[in-house]
Amino acid sequence: MNSTVELVNSIKLKIDKNDISILEKDSALEFIGAGRSAVVFKIQSTDKALKVFFPDCTSIAKEEAEIYEILKGNPYFPTLYEAGDNYLLIDYIEGYTLFECLTQGIPLTKSTISETDHALSLARKAGLNPSDIHLRNIILTPEGKIKLIDVARFRQTKDCRQWTDLKKVFFTFYSKSYFPKKFPVSVLNTVAYLYKKNIIHVASYKKSS
Structure with missing residues (x-):
């Protein structure tokens, strides 16, 4: 499987106001949903989710990564496995x-x-x-x-x-x-x-x- 960075780089988005279109992505990524600052994918055959932030929301990515580090070990929140300038790799939560x-x-x-x-x-x-x-x-x-x-x-x-x-x-x-x-x-x-x-x-x- 490709590295996390390669998976992130495979994603091409079209952002038009509140409408988000996924133009390209790695076949291992299953789209889960989009929010105000990011899109989220489940990495197939794993129990992990990839959260990729929009270009103007990278400061939110950094903030959320730091907060997940503070919450480390708290069973009510996803575990953070990896963080980059515009992405987080966390637990995929079923439900x-x-x-x-x-x-x-x-x-x-x-x-x-x-x-x-x-x-x-x-x-x-x-x-x-x-x-x-x-x-x-x-x-x-x-x-x-x-x-x-x-x-x-x-x-x-x-x-x-x-x-x-x-x-x-x-x-x-x-x-x-x-x-x-x-x-x-x-x-x-x-x-x-x-x-x-x-x-x-x-x-x-x-x-x-």
């Missing part, structure tokens, strides 16, 4: 993001929430400030365990309330037996957009014992 769980009707439980809380508390103990925690960067594995990805904003100094607000929604609404457990992608995307724009807010709540 569904919590966003996918909601769109497919896969039930989320209180243990899902408490395990995520524990993972974030361990990151804080390591001196980090977990930020930008949303449904697409929390993965529920086939074993029912939690893994978190996309940690580039874990050293931000601002107080990020996203995870706190997601917990409020879970305990106030989702956990109730009458509340739906499956939602269309369009509904979740609309709610996320309105939340990000501060058009909708999550009211305070008191968790029942």
